[in-house]
Amino acid sequence: MRADARKNRDHLLAVAGTAVTEQGVDVSLRDIARRADVGLATLLRHFPTREALLDALLRTGFDELAAQAAALESLGSPRDALAEWLRDFVAWTTEYRGVTTLMAAAIEDTESALHASCVTLRAAGARLLARAQAEGAARRDIDGADLFALVAMLAWLGDQPALASRADRLFGVVAGAILTGTGHGNTEGADPR
Structure with a gap:
């Protein structure tokens, strides 16, 4: 070019x-x-197309989050790595209004320009989750698809003006339900089980 x-x-x-x-x-x-x-x-x-524009706009963020997940796989505790990545993923998805709906649709639509990026991102999160599960630091009854859906849910909260003030606290609640063991890591007040 x-x-x-x-x-x-x-x-x-x-x-x-x-x-x-x-x-x-x-x-x-x-x-x-x-x-x-x-x-x-x-x-x-x-x-x-609109989707081509959004793909180009969002791809950099997707790539950065996937690279962050890869870096976190070999650093620090698996629990803290997963918590940090979750917080950053939720923060990024709330940056662009309405992106969670777009991502949820794209991950199921193999024809979507965003499909490959969403699948890559879900796989990156799944690897962090599996690492935390192997260490006993995360629930074993969830998978990467569940994690992706939970991020979308938390990002949706941040996208709703009437609920945005609750987003950080509810992030802690959800992270506490995912993460197990002692200590709170980066969940800011989560109640680990």
């Missing part, structure tokens, strides 16, 4: 990121183009 085309694409992604943060994943493509000071045709030339 030429340098000027890369610069234009990066600018469109930056503007789209702000728009999705403010208005959610259903933000108008025309609005994004207007904010970027380009025509809709220019936006569509770079990103032919």
Whole structure:
């Protein structure tokens, strides 16, 4: 890709990121183009569909979370690694309004542009969970799909203005239900069982 085309694409992604943060994943493509000071045709030339735009926008975050999970697999206690990754994953998903619904649909839809990224992310979390389970630091009756659904649930809470103030406390409750053993790690007040 030429340098000027890369610069234009990066600018469109930056503007789209702000728009999705403010208005959610259903933000108008025309609005994004207007904010970027380009025509809709220019936006569509770079990103032919809304899903292609969202995939490009979200892929960096997905990749960073997957890389973080891989790094945490070999560092520290499995319990703290899982708690840290869960907190960061929930925080990232609440950054973009409505992304949890999109991710839940994409993980089941093999034709979705987001499918592969969501599957990779779920697998990364499943490996952290399995490591914690092997050490006796996490419940054994949940799997990666359950963990992914719990993250979506917690992120949804943060996406609801009337419930956002409860999100941190409820993260601790859910993390305490997942994690076992002594100590609270990074769950901030979780009640481990």
